[in-house]
Amino acid sequence: MNSLRIISLQPQMWVRFSSTIPEFINRNPRNLERMRIARKPDGYHLDKPGRKFWHKLVLTPSNRTVTAQVVHFLNGPVIEAKTSEWALRQQLYSINDTCAYINLGRVFAQRCLESGITEMYCDIKAASGGKVQKFLDEVVKGGIKLEESEVYKKPMPWDMLRPEKPWEINEE
Amino acid sequence: MLKTFRGACIANIQFQQVRFAHRIRGKAPIYCRTIKERLEELNYKDEIYTTRIDIGFPRTKLSAADLRTNRLDHIKKIKSDKNLEQLARNHKLEIDLTKARNEWLKTSGPYQKKQIADHYGVFEHLYREGYFIPFVNLDIYYNLKDGSLLPVYSGNVVKPAEAIEYPSVGFESDGKSLWTLALTSLDGHLTEANKEYVHWLIANIPGDAVEKGDTIVEYLQPFPLKGTGYHRYVFVLYKQGKRVSYDLPKVTSSSPLEARTFVTRDWYEKYQDDITPIGLAFYQTDWDDSVKDFFHNKLNIKEPIYEYDFPEPYIRPQEWFPRRKPFNIYMDKYRDPKQINKEYLLRKLKNEDPFKTPPPPLKFPNAHPLPKSMPSWLKLHEKKIRLGWGRVNDV
Numbered sequence: 001m002n003s004l005r006i007i008s009l010q011p012q013m014w015v016r017f018s019s020t021i022p023e024f025i026n027r028n029p030r031n032l033e034r035m036r037i038a039r040k041p042d043g044y045h046l047d048k049p050g051r052k053f054w055h056k057l058v059l060t061p062s063n064r065t066v067t068a069q070v071v072h073f074l075n076g077p078v079i080e081a082k083t084s085e086w087a088l089r090q091q092l093y094s095i096n097d098t099c100a101y102i103n104l105g106r107v108f109a110q111r112c113l114e115s116g117i118t119e120m121y122c123d124i125k126a127a128s129g130g131k132v133q134k135f136l137d138e139v140v141k142g143g144i145k146l147e148e149s150e151v152y153k154k155p156m157p158w159d160m161l162r163p164e165k166p167w168e169i170n171e172e
Numbered sequence: 173m174l175k176t177f178r179g180a181c182i183a184n185i186q187f188q189q190v191r192f193a194h195r196i197r198g199k200a201p202i203y204c205r206t207i208k209e210r211l212e213e214l215n216y217k218d219e220i221y222t223t224r225i226d227i228g229f230p231r232t233k234l235s236a237a238d239l240r241t242n243r244l245d246h247i248k249k250i251k252s253d254k255n256l257e258q259l260a261r262n263h264k265l266e267i268d269l270t271k272a273r274n275e276w277l278k279t280s281g282p283y284q285k286k287q288i289a290d291h292y293g294v295f296e297h298l299y300r301e302g303y304f305i306p307f308v309n310l311d312i313y314y315n316l317k318d319g320s321l322l323p324v325y326s327g328n329v330v331k332p333a334e335a336i337e338y339p340s341v342g343f344e345s346d347g348k349s350l351w352t353l354a355l356t357s358l359d360g361h362l363t364e365a366n367k368e369y370v371h372w373l374i375a376n377i378p379g380d381a382v383e384k385g386d387t388i389v390e391y392l393q394p395f396p397l398k399g400t401g402y403h404r405y406v407f408v409l410y411k412q413g414k415r416v417s418y419d420l421p422k423v424t425s426s427s428p429l430e431a432r433t434f435v436t437r438d439w440y441e442k443y444q445d446d447i448t449p450i451g452l453a454f455y456q457t458d459w460d461d462s463v464k465d466f467f468h469n470k471l472n473i474k475e476p477i478y479e480y481d482f483p484e485p486y487i488r489p490q491e492w493f494p495r496r497k498p499f500n501i502y503m504d505k506y507r508d509p510k511q512i513n514k515e516y517l518l519r520k521l522k523n524e525d526p527f528k529t530p531p532p533p534l535k536f537p538n539a540h541p542l543p544k545s546m547p548s549w550l551k552l553h554e555k556k557i558r559l560g561w562g563r564v565n566d567v
Contacts, residue, residue, distance in 0.1 A: 021362070021363055021364075021365075023481075024397065024400055024476075024478050025365050026359045026400050026401050026402075026403065027293065027297055027358060027359050027365075027366075028292065028293065028358070028359050028401070028402055028403060028404050028456070029291075029292065029293040030291070030292055030293075030327075030402070030456075031359075031400075031401040031402045031403075032401070034401065034402050034456075035401045035402075035480070037480060072291065075290070075291050077287075078287055078288055078291040079284070079287075079288060080284060080287075085276070085279065085280055086243065086275060086279050087272045087273070087275035087276035087279060087280075088267065088272060089247070090246065090271075090272075090275060091267040091268065091271065091272065092250075092260075092265070092267065093250060093251070093253075093256050093257055093259070093260035093265060094260060097260060098263050099259075099260045099263055099264075099265040102263065102266075103265070103266065103267045106266075106267075106269060107267075107269065107272055110269060110273070111284075113328065114325035114326060114327075114328055115288045115291075115325070115326050115327045115328070116326075116327035116328045116329055116455075116456055117327070134263075154482040156485050157485075157509060157512075157563055157566060158501065158504070158505070158562060158563065159562070160561045160562060161561070161565070162565045162566075167399070167401060167458075170460075
């Protein structure tokens with residue numbers, strides 16, 4: 001799966017002024033994903049767990065503990081929060097009850113924000129009012145968006161509309 | 173004899189219908205490799221290129237037995253706490269996030285920070301094969317104009333306007349040792365790829381008093397170029413074994429930008445006997461208006477603007493007699509796009525008068541009739557322009 005990475009690592013930019021190099025390469029491997037022009041691993045739409053994502057939220061409850069992870073499609077798990085780790089366990093009454101799920105959601109959202117990953121794909125189907133639903137609610141409340149934007153496709157000259165470029169939108 | 177035999181054979185042939193369309197192409201699924209296996213083989217890299225070296229400090233090990241007994245005692249205490257149990261049963265138990273974070277920094281935090289830094293390619297671009305576990309936590313805060321503080325963790329976004337002044341830096345120090353703090357931009361070099369700019373370099377910091385250190389390179393605000401996306405700016409804290417005088421020219425805020433060109437790996441290689449990296453924090457930043465001011469007022473040069481180079485659309489070779497193609501749309505594909513845009517622009521400027529207020533846009537563009545004598549392709553063309561569809565948007 002590395003071939004995708006090589007493509008996404010080498011953005012080729014062109015310059016309109018000649019004061020600097022004509023082709024600027026941003027080495028940040030996450031840059032194109034943030035700018036929404038990196039590729040997503042498309043082509044597995046017949047597989048049951050979808051693979052069309054850059055970052056995905058994975059929640060793994062075991063018999064004793066609960067683990068929440070952000071999984072990148074190439075790099076594997078990159079952020080992790082467990083109820084069994086001492087930071088959480090120290091203050092929890094039980095490590096797999098509803099309260100554990102709620103607090104795991106809060107800690108997980110905080111760690112994602114600290115790492116600059118604010119959007120992720122999530123295919124968890126939670127029963128309403130259950131523990132998992134409460135976990136997801138806390139993650140959303142913490143400032144994480146549980147869906148990833150579509151890849152920006154450059155419009156052809158003969159296309160009807162010109163969608164806005166995601167990197168030119170000013171938030172303020 | 174032979175002839176008669178062959179004749180009999182031919183007579184016995186039954187003409188069966190063969191469906192070639194459903195033949196399996198390539199090897200059968202049990203023999204062929206999956207796309208994953210094939211990509212792994214294609215992207216295989218030898219161990220020489222993938223082996224990594226830990227250049228940081230080893231973990232200070234605590235006595236596992238003490239830790240275990242302490243933790244077991246604590247858990248016993250929690251389990252016998254009736255108040256806590258009631259809170260948990262009513263879903264009202266909320267843990268203290270700052271306390272949890274401080275505990276995380278002491279236990280698994282450094283390892284997870286290393287993981288996320290790898291995800292952002294920080295170590296690869298700082299030290300290539302080297303990496304370290306950031307055991308010392310860096311508390312870096314940018315002071316905003318409204319009095320609030322903006323922290324730098326591991327990859328969060330800080331806008332250039334928020335980072336014009338140097339941040340306050342704090343870390344846990346034993347008071348005796350000396351430290352070096354470096355801030356470099358991994359992606360921002362204007363002329364040479366694979367090089368960095370050093371934005372801040374302070375050596376011989378006693379304790380955690382950053383102001384008392386020797387400032388070798390004065391602070392410079394981040395300047396991510398327009399259109400190039402998010403740049404990484406990395407703070408690395410080094411622990412010094414002794415007082416080090418770096419053989420670097422002093423850079424002030426009025427020095428030219430070229431003086432800040434820096435390669436962390438080469439610099440570290442030179443002083444690796446005396447300094448060891450131990451703390452890491454980084455942020456991402458993208459263009460805003462303060463970068464324009466920086467280029468115009470501080471560097472006194474024109475601001476470079478970049479645009480992502482998308483691949484050109486494929487247009488198949490032109491045919492003499494294209495079938496079932498609208499002639500105007502077909503011909504436009506093979507004309508110079510600049511010429512087409514010029515025509516649209518001229519058409520737009522024809523009706524514009526600088527001394528009159530522009531006419532209001534049509535409320536129901538399709539309700540205004542077009543002359544009956546107009547050919548249908550031209551009617552469609554006009555309608556597209558009125559609705560703002562297609563090439564008219566490129567002007």
